[in-house]
Amino acid sequence: xxxxxxKKLNSGMGKDVIWTFSLQITIMLCxxxxxxxxxxxxxxxxxxxxxxxxxxxxxxxxxxxAGVGIxxxxxxxxxxxxxxxxxxxPLLSASLIYIIGVSLMVILGCMIFSTQMQDVxxxxxxxxxxxxxxxxxxxxxxxxxxxxxxxRGIGNFKWYNGAQLxxxxxxxxxxxxxxxxxxxxxxxxxxxxxALLVAFYLGRELYQYSQTSNFKLQTTNFRESLHEIIxxxxxxxxxxxxxxxLSAFPLIYIxxxxxxxxxxxxxxxxxxxxxxxxxFSFMGIILLPYVSERIAKGEMQTANRFVNxxxxxxxxxxxxxxxxxxxxxxxxxxxxxxxxxxxxVDLTRIMILAILxxxxxxxxxxxxxxxxxxxxxxxxxxxCLAVMVVSFSLSTTLTQFAWAYFIVSLLQGILSLLTxxxxxxKA
Numbered sequence: 001x002x003x004x005x006x007k008k009l010n011s012g013m014g015k016d017v018i019w020t021f022s023l024q025i026t027i028m029l030c031x032x033x034x035x036x037x038x039x040x041x042x043x044x045x046x047x048x049x050x051x052x053x054x055x056x057x058x059x060x061x062x063x064x065x066a067g068v069g070i071x072x073x074x075x076x077x078x079x080x081x082x083x084x085x086x087x088x089x090p091l092l093s094a095s096l097i098y099i100i101g102v103s104l105m106v107i108l109g110c111m112i113f114s115t116q117m118q119d120v121x122x123x124x125x126x127x128x129x130x131x132x133x134x135x136x137x138x139x140x141x142x143x144x145x146x147x148x149x150x151x152r153g154i155g156n157f158k159w160y161n162g163a164q165l166x167x168x169x170x171x172x173x174x175x176x177x178x179x180x181x182x183x184x185x186x187x188x189x190x191x192x193x194x195a196l197l198v199a200f201y202l203g204r205e206l207y208q209y210s211q212t213s214n215f216k217l218q219t220t221n222f223r224e225s226l227h228e229i230i231x232x233x234x235x236x237x238x239x240x241x242x243x244x245x246l247s248a249f250p251l252i253y254i255x256x257x258x259x260x261x262x263x264x265x266x267x268x269x270x271x272x273x274x275x276x277x278x279x280f281s282f283m284g285i286i287l288l289p290y291v292s293e294r295i296a297k298g299e300m301q302t303a304n305r306f307v308n309x310x311x312x313x314x315x316x317x318x319x320x321x322x323x324x325x326x327x328x329x330x331x332x333x334x335x336x337x338x339x340x341x342x343x344x345v346d347l348t349r350i351m352i353l354a355i356l357x358x359x360x361x362x363x364x365x366x367x368x369x370x371x372x373x374x375x376x377x378x379x380x381x382x383x384c385l386a387v388m389v390v391s392f393s394l395s396t397t398l399t400q401f402a403w404a405y406f407i408v409s410l411l412q413g414i415l416s417l418l419t420x421x422x423x424x425x426k427a
Contacts, residue, residue: 023161024278030168031275032336037175039337042183048264050183051271052123052255053134055248057187060110060121060138061145063241064103067233068095069149070369075228076153087221092150094226098233099146103139110135123255123263130184137191144194147201167197232373242381246388246412247274250405253392266398268337268344269351270405273358276321280314280359304424307367311360318359325352350402357413364416372423380415384408 039047062069072095079086110117110131118125121134144167151160174189175181247270255263325332329345329352365377391404 023165024281027161027165027168028275028278030165030172031278033172034168034175035271035275036336037172038181038186039341041175041181044264044340045260046183048251048255048260048262048267049123050186051267052248052251052260052263053121053130053183053187055244055251056121057134057138057141059241059244059248060106060135061141062244063237064099064106064139064142065145065237066099066102067237067239068099068229069145070239070366071095071229071233072146072149073152074232074370076150077155080154088153090221090225091229094222094229095233096146098226098229099142102237103142107135107139119256120252123252123260130187133184133187133191137187137194140191140194140198143202144198147198147205150205163197163201167194170194170197239375239378239381242378242385245385246381246408249385249388250392250401254398254401258398262398265341265344265347266401268333268341269348269402271336272325272332272348272352273354276325276352276355277358277362279321280318280362303367307363307420310363314359314363315356318356322352322355325355347398347402350399351405354406354409357409357411360413361409361416364420368416368420368423371426376419376423377416380412380419383415384412387411 038050042050072091075091076088079088079091110121114128114131115125118127118131122130144163148160148163151157151163170193171190174186174193178185178189250270251263251267254266326349329348330342333341333345333348361380368376388404388408391407392401395401395404
């Protein structure tokens with residue numbers, strides 16, 4: 001048994017899993033540090049506004065990414081392992097053009113409706129400069145995700161995780177070094193730091209391509225690749241919008257209906273969930289290109305067995321984490337936030353129950369996208385977002401909002417499990 005485990009860990013995929021898991025845990029610890037510094041140095045109202053902007057920027061960045069974050073890890077292995085193999089340069093250039101086009105439309109739309117978008121994105125009106133900073137930061141994050149998706153697609157998980165870790169470590173610095181911390185100052189510094197690192201990543205890859213003997217600008221298959229990207233990614237664009245809206249909508253809704261202080265309190269529970277769930281999403285990082293490669297080789301049963309084993313591990317780990325967070329909520333709230341937020345303990349305990357169903361969703365979403373061209377995840381997330389909007393409109397207290405969040409997460413996990421059982425039989 002030990003010999004078999006050792007063999008698995010020493011395999012190519014085993015090493016990717018260990019490397020990815022280790023660095024994702026480190027990234028999660030950086031997230032803890034960022035949250036602690038912000039909660040300690042910002043007022044409760046400013047911390048509430050920070051969380052509104054952060055969630056809004058995540059939604060905008062993934063809309064700008066336009067589903068390419070899922071498309072590249074799927075199509076790069078299919079291009080390289082298919083019969084016959086295909087060059088990926090047209091795919092990469094088509095994806096980049098697609099992202100830029102969608103981003104320009106998003107920015108234009110936000111400028112046309114700037115008055116309304118200020119309330120939605122930054123939680124207050126009369127601050128156009130902060131809205132522009134948020135939009136620029138969202139585009140920079142979209143370009144970062146483009147680079148990460150490329151590393152996933154080519155199977156370079158050291159650079160995939162290392163690039164993310166470098167960004168996380170770098171954005172901690174201004175939170176420590178700035179003498180006075182403001183919401184605007186935080187996002188301006190993060191914009192500059194992230195833009196410089198993304199320019200380095202993309203410049204490095206372009207330089208490496210230029211040094212190869214067969215480097216040339218690809219135009220012959222550009223139109224075909226662009227058609228494939230648009231066909232596959234357009235449905236996933238909505239999925240990304242729905243996914244991040246599930247964490248952003250509650251904060252935006254509460255900010256507009258009850259104010260920034262209740263938003264700050266509610267954000268504690270969401271932060272606990274979103275800081276833990278990356279532990280479960282890390283395998284999805286590997287699963288999408290892995291399952292896509294198995295499909296190209298006609299080895300669907302092998303992929304299915306691997307997913308089934310992971311399901312048992314995910315359930316056990318999520319239950320363990322939920323129990324630990326539930327019993328030590330007060331201590332962890334003081335440790336990761338500040339003593340002012342201890343009043344949120346009961347609220348947080350409701351919301352962390354969402355960890356198990358969200359872990360189930362995070363396990364199955366990538367295999368579903370690898371197997372099916374139909375955007376099933378978009379349908380699932382669209383249903384969940386609709387249920388959330390309705391349930392929030394019927395709620396009046398933070399406790400009711402917390403239960404609504406849990407119920408939507410439960411629905412999300414159940415629908416993902418049922419969808420995987422259906423699509424794997426058609427593969």
